[in-house]
Amino acid sequence: MRELEVLIQAHYPLIYLITPEEERAEQAIAAITQLKPPRKVFLWTVTHGIIEYGRPRTLTQHNTVSPEAAIEWVVRQREPGIFIFKDLHPFIDSASVTRWLRDAIASFKGMNKTFILMSPIQQIPVELEKEAVVVEFPLPNMAELDDMLNMHLKNSFSRSRRLSTDEREKLLKAALGLTRDEADKVYRKAEVVAGKLTEAEVDIVLSEKKQIIKRNGILEYLEVGETxxxxxxxxxxxxxxxxxxxxxxxxxxxxxxxxxxxxxxxxxxxxxxxxxxxxxxxxxxxxxxxxxxxxxxxxxxxxxxxxxxxxxxxxxxxxxxxxxxxxxxxxxxxxxxxxxxxxxxxxxxxxxxxxxxxxxxxxxxxxxxxxxxxxxxxxxxxxxxxxxEIFFVDLPNSDERKEIFRIHLTKRREDIARFDIAQLASACEGYSGAEIEQGLVAAMYDAFAQNREFTQLDIIAALKSTMPLSRTLTEQVAALREWARHRARPAASMIAEYQRMEF
Ligand SMILES: Nc1ncnc2c1ncn2[C@@H]1O[C@H](COP(=O)(O)OP(=O)(O)OP(=O)(O)O)[C@@H](O)[C@H]1O
Ligand SMILES: [Mg+2]
Incomplete structure (x- = not known):
C-alpha cells in the first residue's frame, strides 16, 4: 500500500496494479490522491467509458468506451489526474492500444498524470515493460480486518459478547488471506449459522478459507490424518x-x-x-x-x-x-x-x-x-x-523395515504378536516402504478371497512374488546415492547409515 502511495506521489506515469479487489483499491487510490496536491481520479471500463470517481454517472465522458478513444481523451486533459483503467488486459496486446499508451505516457512529462491499469492478472506487452511498474495490491492486513470485525460486532444483531484479545486475534488470523468482501461474507455467515461471532466460530471462518483455496484451483488444502x-x-x-x-x-x-x-x-x-x-x-x-x-x-x-x-x-x-x-x-x-x-x-x-x-x-x-x-x-x-537442509531418504535397512512392518500391521490388526517381524523384515531386503505396504495388502487380499485370516506366510509369499523397484532401477538408485553422499544429509539415523556402508 505504501509502495502505491510513493509511486503515485512521485508521478509515475504507468502503474500496473494487480488485484481482484477493485473497490478496495479504488478507495485506497482515492485516499492517496486526497493528499497534497489533490488530483482528480477517473475510471475507465469498457462498459461505461470514462467517469469521474465519486461523481454520478451523468458525468460520463462521451465516446470513450473504446480503449483508444479513452486514452486519447486522457491525453487531451490539461489538469493533473489519476486515470484508472479497469480490465484493460484483454485489449492491451492490440498494436494500437499499446502505441496509444506509449504516446500518452510520452506526453505526460511534467503533467502529473498517471495511468493505473487495474486488473486481476498481469499482462504487459513487451513494448510497455520498461514503462510500467507492477504493483500487487495487498490483501487486507490484521488492522484492516480488525476494523471490519469491529463494525460487524457493532452492528451485530446477534448475541456476540465482547471478545478477548486472544479470541479476537484468532478470528482475525482465520480470515487473513481473504479479500475484504470475502472476509465480510464469512463473518456474516458465521453469525447467521451460529447466531454469534466468538472464538468458537473460527472453524467456520477457516472452512471458508479452505473453500477459497479450493476455488483458487492451484493450491490445495490438505487435511492429514497421520502423525x-x-x-x-x-x-x-x-x-x-x-x-x-x-x-x-x-x-x-x-x-x-x-x-x-x-x-x-x-x-x-x-x-x-x-x-x-x-x-x-x-x-x-x-x-x-x-x-x-x-x-x-x-x-x-x-x-x-x-x-x-x-x-x-x-x-x-x-x-x-x-x-x-x-x-x-x-x-x-x-x-x-x-x-x-x-x-x-x-x-x-x-x-x-x-x-x-x-x-x-x-x-x-x-x-x-x-x-x-x-x-x-x-x-x-x-x-x-x-x-x-537437503535430506536424502534411502531404502530402509533391516531395523527400519521392522518398524515399517510394525506400523502397517498395527494399522490393520490390533494384535500383531502372531507375526515374526524379524523374519518378515529379512524377507524384503531392498524393498521400499511403499512396496512393503503393498505386499501386506496383497497378502490380505489373497487371504480375504479364501475367506480366512492372513498369515506370516501370506505376506512372505506376496513379497517374494514381486520385484522391488530398486532391483530394476539399480543404476538410477546408485546414481542418486552417489550424488547424495556428498551433498545431502541422510534422513536415517547414523547407525543405520553405518550399517548400510558395511554392505
Ligand atoms: N518409512 C515409511 N514408513 C511407513 N510407511 C511408509 C514408509 N515409506 C513408505 N511408506 C508407505 O508407502 C506409501 C507411499 O510412500 P510415499 O508416497 O511417502 O513415498 P515417496 O517417497 O513420496 O515416493 P515417490 O518418490 O514415489 O513419491 C506411504 O503412504 C506409506 O504408507
Ligand atoms: Mg512422493
Whole structure:
C-alpha cells in the first residue's frame, strides 16, 4: 500500500496494479490522491467509458468506451489526474492500444498524470515493460480486518459478547488471506449459522478459507490424518523436524532464531518422502498447502502461468505461517534450466519467479519439496543456502523395515504378536516402504478371497512374488546415492547409515 502511495506521489506515469479487489483499491487510490496536491481520479471500463470517481454517472465522458478513444481523451486533459483503467488486459496486446499508451505516457512529462491499469492478472506487452511498474495490491492486513470485525460486532444483531484479545486475534488470523468482501461474507455467515461471532466460530471462518483455496484451483488444502509416528525410520529427519516444531512462534523470534525457509527431501521412490512431508504439518500445527505445479502451467495466454504462480504464492503467504508442499518438484521443473525449452521458456520463467520468491520471502511459509531425481532438477535449485537442509531418504535397512512392518500391521490388526517381524523384515531386503505396504495388502487380499485370516506366510509369499523397484532401477538408485553422499544429509539415523556402508 505504501509502495502505491510513493509511486503515485512521485508521478509515475504507468502503474500496473494487480488485484481482484477493485473497490478496495479504488478507495485506497482515492485516499492517496486526497493528499497534497489533490488530483482528480477517473475510471475507465469498457462498459461505461470514462467517469469521474465519486461523481454520478451523468458525468460520463462521451465516446470513450473504446480503449483508444479513452486514452486519447486522457491525453487531451490539461489538469493533473489519476486515470484508472479497469480490465484493460484483454485489449492491451492490440498494436494500437499499446502505441496509444506509449504516446500518452510520452506526453505526460511534467503533467502529473498517471495511468493505473487495474486488473486481476498481469499482462504487459513487451513494448510497455520498461514503462510500467507492477504493483500487487495487498490483501487486507490484521488492522484492516480488525476494523471490519469491529463494525460487524457493532452492528451485530446477534448475541456476540465482547471478545478477548486472544479470541479476537484468532478470528482475525482465520480470515487473513481473504479479500475484504470475502472476509465480510464469512463473518456474516458465521453469525447467521451460529447466531454469534466468538472464538468458537473460527472453524467456520477457516472452512471458508479452505473453500477459497479450493476455488483458487492451484493450491490445495490438505487435511492429514497421520502423525509422524506412522513413518518408520528416517530418524534424523524426524529429529530435525521435531526440533523445529516451535520455529514459527513469537518465542523463537525473540530468542533470535531465523525462520526456517524450507527443505528438500530427495530419495528413492516409495520410501516415505511425501508421507513425512505431510505429517510435518500435523507436527508443527500448521496448515498444509499443496502447490500443484501442473496446474500452474497454462498456455492459454501469455503471462497466465506466472500470474497463477504469483496468485498461489500470495494466498500461501497470506495464511502463513503455513507449509507449502511441492511434491515431485523434479517433474514440475524439469525443462527449466535446460537449453531445450519446448514451451517458449515458460517453465524457465516460472522456475525463476519461484526462486526469486523463495529468496525474498519474509513471510513464514516453509517450503517442503520432494524429488526422486536430481539430474532433472536445475542446479540453481540445489545450491547451498537455498533450503535449510537437503535430506536424502534411502531404502530402509533391516531395523527400519521392522518398524515399517510394525506400523502397517498395527494399522490393520490390533494384535500383531502372531507375526515374526524379524523374519518378515529379512524377507524384503531392498524393498521400499511403499512396496512393503503393498505386499501386506496383497497378502490380505489373497487371504480375504479364501475367506480366512492372513498369515506370516501370506505376506512372505506376496513379497517374494514381486520385484522391488530398486532391483530394476539399480543404476538410477546408485546414481542418486552417489550424488547424495556428498551433498545431502541422510534422513536415517547414523547407525543405520553405518550399517548400510558395511554392505
Ligand atoms: N518409512 C515409511 N514408513 C511407513 N510407511 C511408509 C514408509 N515409506 C513408505 N511408506 C508407505 O508407502 C506409501 C507411499 O510412500 P510415499 O508416497 O511417502 O513415498 P515417496 O517417497 O513420496 O515416493 P515417490 O518418490 O514415489 O513419491 C506411504 O503412504 C506409506 O504408507
Ligand atoms: Mg512422493
Amino acid at each position: 509422524i509416528n506412522s513413518v518408520g525410520g528416517l530418524t534424523e529427519l524426524k529429529r530435525w523436524l521435531e526440533q523445529r516444531a516451535d520455529a514459527f512462534t513469537e518465542r523463537a523470534r525473540q530468542y533470535g532464531l531465523p525462520q526456517p525457509k524450507g527443505m528438500l527431501i530427495l530419495g528413492v521412490p516409495g520410501c516415505g518422502k511425501s508421507l513425512i512431508a505431510k505429517t510435518t504439518a500435523r507436527l508443527w500445527g500448521l496448515p498444509l498447502l499443496r502447490l500443484d505445479m501442473g496446474r500452474v502451467y497454462d498456455g492459454s495466454m501469455v503471462g497466465r502461468s506466472e500470474a497463477n504462480l504469483r496468485n498461489a504464492l500470495r494466498v500461501a503467504e497470506s495464511i502463513s505461517p503455513a507449509i507449502l508442499f511441492i511434491d515431485e518438484v523434479d517433474k514440475a521443473f524439469a525443462g527449466a534450466g535446460g537449453s531445450a525449452d519446448s514451451d517458449g521458456g515458460t517453465s524457465s520463467r516460472i522456475f525463476g519467479s519461484f526462486l526469486t520468491w523463495m529468496q525474498e520471502k519474509a513471510s513464514p511459509v516453509f517450503v517442503m519439496a520432494t524429488a526422486n531425481r536430481v539430474d532433472r532438477l536445475p542446479s540453481e535449485f540445489l545450491r547451498k543456502g537455498r533450503f535449510d
